[in-house]
Structures are given as C-alpha cells and as structure tokens.
Amino acid sequence: MSMPIKLSIDLNVNGVDYPVTIEPGRNLVSVLRSEVGLTGTKEGCDDCECGACMVLLDGQPVNSCSYLAAQAQGRAITTVEGVMRGAEMHPLQRNLLEAGGVQCGFCTPGMIMSATALLARNPSPTEEEIRIGLSGNLCRCTGYAKIVAAVQATAAGRY
Amino acid sequence: MSFTIATSIEDALAALAAGARPVAGGSDLVVGARHGKAPLPDSIVAIDRLSELSTITLTDDGLRIGALATHAAMMLDATIVASYSALADASALVGSPATRNVGTLGGNVMNASPAMDTGAPLLVFGAMVELRSTSGTRSVSLPDLWVGPGSTSAAADELCIALVLAKRPARSGSAYVRLEYRRAMEIAVVGAAASVTLNDDGTAGHVAVALTAVAPTIVAVGGLDAALIGRPVDEDTLAAVARAAAEQSAPISDLRASDSYRRHCVGVMARRAVEAAGRRAGGEAIAIPVNRAYGIGASR
Structure with a gap:
C-alpha cells in the first residue's frame, strides 16, 4: 500500500486560478466545494445520474461527481457562481424565478449549467432540444414544465 | 497513489x-470506484489530452x-x-x-x-x-x-x-435499437444492431446482427444467411431474425428485467434493427436515433 501522495495544481474556475493541494483520486465536485470554496455546485446522487453537480469544462457540461479534479487542470471550469453578470443575475436565473422553475432549488445550479451550455450552442432551441439538453438533470419538484418555460423565455430574449 | x-x-x-x-x-472508472465496484488504481495516467x-x-x-x-x-x-x-x-x-x-x-x-x-x-x-x-x-x-x-x-x-x-458497400444500411424505460440516463435493457446490404433486385445480400445485454459479452447472431440471403426483408425474414436472436440469447435476470422478458424483447429489437437497416439501405432517411421512430422509451 503506497502512501497517499498529494498533488499541488491550479484549477481555473470562473476565470480565476485557484491553487489547491489534493489527493489524485478526488472528484471535481468535492474539490470545488471544499477546497475552492464554491458551494453552488451540488452533490446529489454521486452516480452520474442526477446532474446536480453539473459544471462546464471548456464550455461543455460535465458531471463533476464523476470527473477527477486533477484532470481539470489547464481547462476552464465554469460553475453556477460564474454565470452572474457582475451583481446582476443571468437572464436564465431571473426567468427561472419568474416562471416558478425553482422550488427546493437543489437541482437549479445544474439546470442552469446545462441550459446555458445549450443556449450558447443553440440560441433558439425547440422544446424537444431543450428537453434533450436538460435530459441529464433531474428535478423532483417542478415537473420540468416551468424550467423548460424559463429556458424558452431566455431564448426569446426576455430579461 | x-x-x-x-x-x-x-x-x-x-x-x-x-x-x-x-x-x-x-x-x-470514477463512478465504479465510488460504488465500490473496483477501487481507483494506485497509479493513473490521464490520456484525455491526446488529441491525435x-x-x-x-x-x-x-x-x-x-x-x-x-x-x-x-x-x-x-x-x-x-x-x-x-x-x-x-x-x-x-x-x-x-x-x-x-x-x-x-x-x-x-x-x-x-x-x-x-x-x-x-x-x-x-x-x-x-x-x-x-x-x-x-x-x-x-x-x-x-x-x-x-x-x-x-x-x-x-x-x-x-x-x-x-468501407461500406453500396446499398448498405445499419441501425441500433434498444429497449429502454426512459429516454435519458438509461442503460440498455436489451439492444440489437443490424447491418444490411441489398442486392440490385432489393433482396438481402448480406445481413449481420449483434445483441446487447443478453450474454456475458456483446454477441453476434449466427446462422441467419439461410433464412435471409436472396430474400426480401419482409415479415417472414424479420420473424426468422427475431426467432434466431431470442434463441441465441442467454440473458440474466436482474433489477431491470427478467431473463424471459429479455429473451423475448431482444427478438423484437433485432427485428426492428434489421427492418430499419433495410429501409436505410434502400435509401430511406430515418433520423438518429432510430429508437424515436419506434417510440421506445417515455410516452411523450
């Protein structure tokens, strides 16, 4: 049994470099929450099923529970804290509040990450495309209809 | 580590x-380790940056x-x-x-x-x-x-x-169909892929079928040539495909399906895969993934 060796690496999160010292086997969500100190990203199922841990890696949605933090060095990580526009909420955040697409809120950060990646790639998605884009994110409260409505409102330029 | x-x-x-x-x-690797299926290896090399x-x-x-x-x-x-x-x-x-x-x-x-x-x-x-x-x-x-x-x-x-x-021969088509209970984050209950190459007269010239989640590995279906080659892709040949796939499967029972349900459904998936592959070989466009054309998964 070898002694655990720690890695000292920089993680670029929301445009800021964070130096962290971590065990190589740590997953990204735990490092974001416990070392970087950004707790917007949630750990739900820990099984790559629910999407609460969704972050963007070089602009693409990735389940951070199933991704080694050490593999993220040199890549641009975006978390829900990074979608704010200064002190202003992102239009999608405002639309989620407006539409009632947030109830308990646990899935919301992951939903926002998947949806912003979708809208960056496809600014005018159909309802089917929105549902596919959010298909890796589970919500147990809303029934999804109001989340889809919030993405549609954002695509339509409201807020 | x-x-x-x-x-x-x-x-x-x-x-x-x-x-x-x-x-x-x-x-x-990471999901497996967190589930206790296999611990993370002591030494890991990340290969994801090898763009070549x-x-x-x-x-x-x-x-x-x-x-x-x-x-x-x-x-x-x-x-x-x-x-x-x-x-x-x-x-x-x-x-x-x-x-x-x-x-x-x-x-x-x-x-x-x-x-x-x-x-x-x-x-x-x-x-x-x-x-x-x-x-x-x-x-x-x-x-x-x-x-x-x-x-x-x-x-x-x-x-x-x-x-x-x-390289694919002319007049070839292929399809993969799987049984799923929902349309995302799903693992195949069973599945089947087919490749069909048509002769100039529209009969089958070459057919290959392989099955998902009905054996210890992905397996090919053997012995299809006699029933299919030189014949049209029709109800009779598709029924023969379904029978052969079911007979040659050796599924297990687990939380997703019983062995007998898997055996029946893999025949259905194989028949649909050959049908869709034949239609694509004939030039018909069927959107990716074929599962949607068959309405498999959620009711929406």
Missing part, C-alpha cells in the same frame, strides 16, 4: 508499462475512429451518421449530453460491458481494435478482445488506439 497527464502516446505507453491504468472521461486519438478519419479502406472519439462527436459526425448509422444511433442514446461529452468509444470497448450501446454496432461492422504497447501495435477482432463482462484479452500495458471499420 500517483497521477500523471500524458502529453504523447509514448508518454501514455511508458506509464502503462510502469503499471498505470488509463483514464479518459472517467465515467466508468480523438480524430474520426475517412480512409480509402473505410473509417478509422480514434479511441478518444466521444459519443457527442460520433452522433454528429457526417460519415458515421450517413454510412455507419448504427453507431450514431447508439452514441445518441448514451446517458445525457454530459455523459456523451466525456464518454469515449475506446473506453466503451475496453470496459467490455455487455450492455454497452456502441458494441453491437461495432460488431456488425466487423470493427478491428488497434492496441499498442511499448513493444508494438496489433490488431484484434472484437470477439477475440471481449472475453467476459468487464474483461478483455488485452494486456495491462496495451492502450486502445483506434477502431478500424471496413
């Missing part, structure tokens, strides 16, 4: 020779798909969609957008799950696996590679470099 990031294939091969295990997207392994290249002989090609790339690649459609069908069904962004074809093939969606398409295309180690490169067929659930004949120091698929 040690962790390195390979910056060249040679780097990666040297690390494997020294006992490291490779990680690409991590969606099997993520290319999909049309060659004079066919198609060469780098081991790091993602499901997201394969479901959109114009050549795969048009000529190797079953692989696009399968890639589009994997997990969610996030899973497809990190999941790789090489990871699927070397993880050797009998439920992998991309395996049956590769088998009907007769794909060869290119394995490389510090002592050289060799080419292995999939039936020789897959020896059991999660188990391959590759040596620990061999890295999957690419999947090599033969």
Whole structure:
C-alpha cells in the first residue's frame, strides 16, 4: 500500500486560478466545494445520474461527481457562481424565478449549467432540444414544465 | 497513489508499462470506484489530452475512429451518421449530453460491458481494435478482445488506439435499437444492431446482427444467411431474425428485467434493427436515433 501522495495544481474556475493541494483520486465536485470554496455546485446522487453537480469544462457540461479534479487542470471550469453578470443575475436565473422553475432549488445550479451550455450552442432551441439538453438533470419538484418555460423565455430574449 | 497527464502516446505507453491504468472521461472508472465496484488504481495516467486519438478519419479502406472519439462527436459526425448509422444511433442514446461529452468509444470497448450501446454496432461492422504497447501495435477482432463482462484479452500495458471499420458497400444500411424505460440516463435493457446490404433486385445480400445485454459479452447472431440471403426483408425474414436472436440469447435476470422478458424483447429489437437497416439501405432517411421512430422509451 503506497502512501497517499498529494498533488499541488491550479484549477481555473470562473476565470480565476485557484491553487489547491489534493489527493489524485478526488472528484471535481468535492474539490470545488471544499477546497475552492464554491458551494453552488451540488452533490446529489454521486452516480452520474442526477446532474446536480453539473459544471462546464471548456464550455461543455460535465458531471463533476464523476470527473477527477486533477484532470481539470489547464481547462476552464465554469460553475453556477460564474454565470452572474457582475451583481446582476443571468437572464436564465431571473426567468427561472419568474416562471416558478425553482422550488427546493437543489437541482437549479445544474439546470442552469446545462441550459446555458445549450443556449450558447443553440440560441433558439425547440422544446424537444431543450428537453434533450436538460435530459441529464433531474428535478423532483417542478415537473420540468416551468424550467423548460424559463429556458424558452431566455431564448426569446426576455430579461 | 500517483497521477500523471500524458502529453504523447509514448508518454501514455511508458506509464502503462510502469503499471498505470488509463483514464479518459472517467465515467466508468470514477463512478465504479465510488460504488465500490473496483477501487481507483494506485497509479493513473490521464490520456484525455491526446488529441491525435480523438480524430474520426475517412480512409480509402473505410473509417478509422480514434479511441478518444466521444459519443457527442460520433452522433454528429457526417460519415458515421450517413454510412455507419448504427453507431450514431447508439452514441445518441448514451446517458445525457454530459455523459456523451466525456464518454469515449475506446473506453466503451475496453470496459467490455455487455450492455454497452456502441458494441453491437461495432460488431456488425466487423470493427478491428488497434492496441499498442511499448513493444508494438496489433490488431484484434472484437470477439477475440471481449472475453467476459468487464474483461478483455488485452494486456495491462496495451492502450486502445483506434477502431478500424471496413468501407461500406453500396446499398448498405445499419441501425441500433434498444429497449429502454426512459429516454435519458438509461442503460440498455436489451439492444440489437443490424447491418444490411441489398442486392440490385432489393433482396438481402448480406445481413449481420449483434445483441446487447443478453450474454456475458456483446454477441453476434449466427446462422441467419439461410433464412435471409436472396430474400426480401419482409415479415417472414424479420420473424426468422427475431426467432434466431431470442434463441441465441442467454440473458440474466436482474433489477431491470427478467431473463424471459429479455429473451423475448431482444427478438423484437433485432427485428426492428434489421427492418430499419433495410429501409436505410434502400435509401430511406430515418433520423438518429432510430429508437424515436419506434417510440421506445417515455410516452411523450
């Protein structure tokens, strides 16, 4: 049994470099929450099923529970804290509040990450495309209809 | 525990020779470790930055798909969609957008799950696996590679470099259909891939069928030629496909389905895969993934 060796690496999160010292086997969500100190990203199922841990890696949605933090060095990580526009909420955040697409809120950060990646790639998605884009994110409260409505409102330029 | 990031294939091969295990997207390795299926290896080499392994290249002989090609790339690649459609069908069904962004074809093939969606398409295309180690490169067929659930004949120091698929004959089509209970984050209950090449008179000239999640590995269906070759793809031939697939399956019962339900449904999936492949071979456009045309999954 070898002694655990720690890695000292920089993680670029929301445009800021964070130096962290971590065990190589740590997953990204735990490092974001416990070392970087950004707790917007949630750990739900820990099984790559629910999407609460969704972050963007070089602009693409990735389940951070199933991704080694050490593999993220040199890549641009975006978390829900990074979608704010200064002190202003992102239009999608405002639309989620407006539409009632947030109830308990646990899935919301992951939903926002998947949806912003979708809208960056496809600014005018159909309802089917929105549902596919959010298909890796589970919500147990809303029934999804109001989340889809919030993405549609954002695509339509409201807020 | 040690962790390195390979910056060249040679780097990666040297690390494997020294006992490291490779990680690409991590969606099997990391999830498996967190479930206690297998602990993370003591030494890991990340291979995800080897961009030369993520290319999909049309060659004079066919198609060469780098081991790091993602499901997201394969479901959109114009050549795969048009000529190797079953692989696009399968890639589009994997997990969610996030899973497809990190999941790789090489990871699927070397993880050797009998439920992998991309395996049956590769088998009907007769794909060869290119394995490389510090002592050289060799080419292995999939039936020789897959020896059991999660188990391959590759040596620990061999890295999957690419999947090599033969050129498709004219008037060929393929499809992959799977039974799923929902349309995202699903694992095949059972599945089937088919490749059909039509003769000039519209009868079947060549048919290959392979099955997902009904045996210790992805398996090909044998003995179809007598029932199919030279005959139209019609109710009689499709019924023969369904019978052969069900008879040749050896499924288990688990929380997703009983063995008898799997045996019945794999016949249904095989019949649909051959039907869709035949229609595509005849020039009909059926959107990727074929599962939607059959209305499989949620009721929406």
